[in-house]
Amino acid sequence: MKYRFIKITAGLFIWTLLAGSIGISNTAMAKNVILIIGDGMDDHQITIARNYLVGSRGKLLLDQLPMRSAVQVLTVDEKNPQRALYVADSANSATSMATGVVTSPGRIGTTAGSDQDVINLVELSQRQGIKVGLVTTSSITDATPASFYAHVSERGCENPNAMVEYEKYAGIIVDCSQDLKANEGLGSISEQLVKSGVDVALGGGMKHFTAAMEGSNISVLTEAVNQGYKVVTQMDELKGQHGGKLLGLFSPSTMPVRWQGQGGRKAENPETSFMNIFHPMLGSVIYPEPMRCEDNPDYGDMPSLALMSETALAELTTDGTKSFFLMIESASIDKQAHERKACGSIGELQQLDEVLAVALNFANSHPETLILVTADHGHAAQVLPERTIYEALDVPIHSPGQVARIKTPEGAIMTVNYATNNFVSEEHTGVNVPLLSNSNGVGRIPAMLTQPEIFTIVKDYLFD
């Protein structure tokens, strides 16, 4: 059943007829939206990055945007879609932004419980003749980018081999049987991407394109070429004009991040002395040694998010006057926070800030460009006092979780706490997240809104 999808499509069809009859052309109203998403980039992540990159009194570029709003992140229960959940994942939160529909965790462009496809910004743009680009440091099939072009019941179903009882991680089984083309579904996420007609798609995730298309003996990558995509896999290939459709896949899955903790260290448990066995307030505690952030040796010659974004902007404007929609995601602010790697998150937030410089520069010469910067959901990391506020008491006070003590370039120590669970990977949190914009957002965006309203803002800006 694709009821919702069909209903909205019919409305658009009528609108398009009307627009045609009164002579509105796309070129006449050329407007662009650049939606920059920091995955997990809540105010804590921004503060952590600011403290390190420009100092506590400094301003990141995103801090200097003229408009700030806050976003209520909404999620519902798959079994009872009337019931609120208070913490999102990247699939349901990106679906909110891409479709305006609140759904349950793990879902990509489909409704909670009823599994109906809902029209997304890529489809709406294409129906209006507007070009579309997607850029990310994750797999291009990962939840955030996928929500802008795909419809599938589970985010893990990223390629044709991951559709039926697929074990994504140890014990985590995903199943999208109902999305198989054999069952009148749209197939896996990578298959949907190569059919989507997205003009530019740049990121990681090559491993999701090497399997054979469902019911075929050609790979998804070959199908991409058949669909008119130029495929690039190396940074050097990004340079110059490409024309036509461009698919860049620069790593097997998530692209390596720019930075790591000194010697590859991440957050660690404070160590308590022997006496602590008898009572938590006996003995002493040693906090992890402070560390600097350093280049990640695995980063190699990855293209930066800024370079990919510049390429995407060039491709989307080859014909000069047409509007476009471009989504750019710095994905590993989140992924590094899951792994308690504060330096990794900081470097990826720096990547996002560099992208914003690219976008603002573009908007200088293309003033009808609305730039939005937001996060999809909150994350675990918190800045703790360097010394506990109870330090006068001679007791071993420490975080019950894990901490990274980062030496900041301004000569101080920043303690970053990860304490949402005792597992190998931290949890998201349910805090409202920031939404920032350039001057085109001023007066257009309320000071507080729900995440699905971001969809409406983009849609209204591009199509109204």
Place this chain on the structure above:
Amino acid sequence: MKYRFIKITAGLFIWTLLAGSIGISNTAMAKNVILIIGDGMDDHQITIARNYLVGSRGKLLLDQLPMRSAVQVLTVDEKNPQRALYVADSANSATSMATGVVTSPGRIGTTAGSDQDVINLVELSQRQGIKVGLVTTSSITDATPASFYAHVSERGCENPNAMVEYEKYAGIIVDCSQDLKANEGLGSISEQLVKSGVDVALGGGMKHFTAAMEGSNISVLTEAVNQGYKVVTQMDELKGQHGGKLLGLFSPSTMPVRWQGQGGRKAENPETSFMNIFHPMLGSVIYPEPMRCEDNPDYGDMPSLALMSETALAELTTDGTKSFFLMIESASIDKQAHERKACGSIGELQQLDEVLAVALNFANSHPETLILVTADHGHAAQVLPERTIYEALDVPIHSPGQVARIKTPEGAIMTVNYATNNFVSEEHTGVNVPLLSNSNGVGRIPAMLTQPEIFTIVKDYLFD
């Protein structure tokens, strides 16, 4: 040495002369500022309260304000004031707002290291003939209100008996010897309040007024009466017009809070089964039972923060046309979060939202009123997923800290995590905090600013 104080005072004196000579009168430019501070009210606290009070899709009154900004909270090291600290306490953060000067934790209206007094908004207002009110649910001598009228080296020096090697809590010794009047200081905080000339001061903290004034045999409370204060201690006494100066002290220290967890419960440690002794991922885990919030039986007949604020507004406007500055603090959002009492914080954030209704109603009939709502620093609480995002794995994943699982009126479960330390009281965090305003702040307040700039905004609005 009070160098800074004297320098600014001299400037003001010249300004006042100039203003007098060109005929500027205070009544001609009647403008009011109501600064509402939620202690520890970061975006997580707001989200937690919103989810409970109006549902995840609802809007608090503060969510509906037209202007949102974010505030960089700045703190420096007492021993090396050039060095940043990344987490504030309520003393140094309120000093930022009240004086525009960044100082070290624990300091009230004095500089880090050099211990110089810096002029505050109360003193500036009084020099301009502008009335001043202070309302709080904490002791009126606690760090946040104190920073607006007092100058002392340590926030704990709240009364004449707490000035020299005073043990505030077990093991926590405060000492303000240099602030003794005998040492040419200004004395304790309560002594400074009764000398301050603040027009209305309402809150808790009676115990800080019963001791004798330094070098005298009359109590601070008697001195308040001698200084022209009408002293009230019961809610019923708040009603009606008072005229003159008003001091309300409704509890011995912090006023009791409105709400508590069911049966007085707070956040609790998840319980793991026997097998967990051998490995954290063996066995099973039982999360604390969900609970509702309920009335706190100790609240008694405390005046609400809204009622105190209404009284303050009435007193500040008895002569109709003069400007005023009113600071209102909901103090126990923070204090309850320290104690891991999510329901307590929610109830006190509700109190703040009710105050905002009072302020907005006042501004309806007094349109030259700038209303600011902000927090002084971040706090520990985080919203975690109801079920871990790794629930498909059959392992006992749980917060390493303590959690409160709150049954929300919209029929869901909100898990609030407290995991900044293993001590009896949680830590503050270093996140940037929100600043909201009514329409008079639109175009006047940048989308991101440092906390001392709040001082400048208030000063410029009232005096420029």
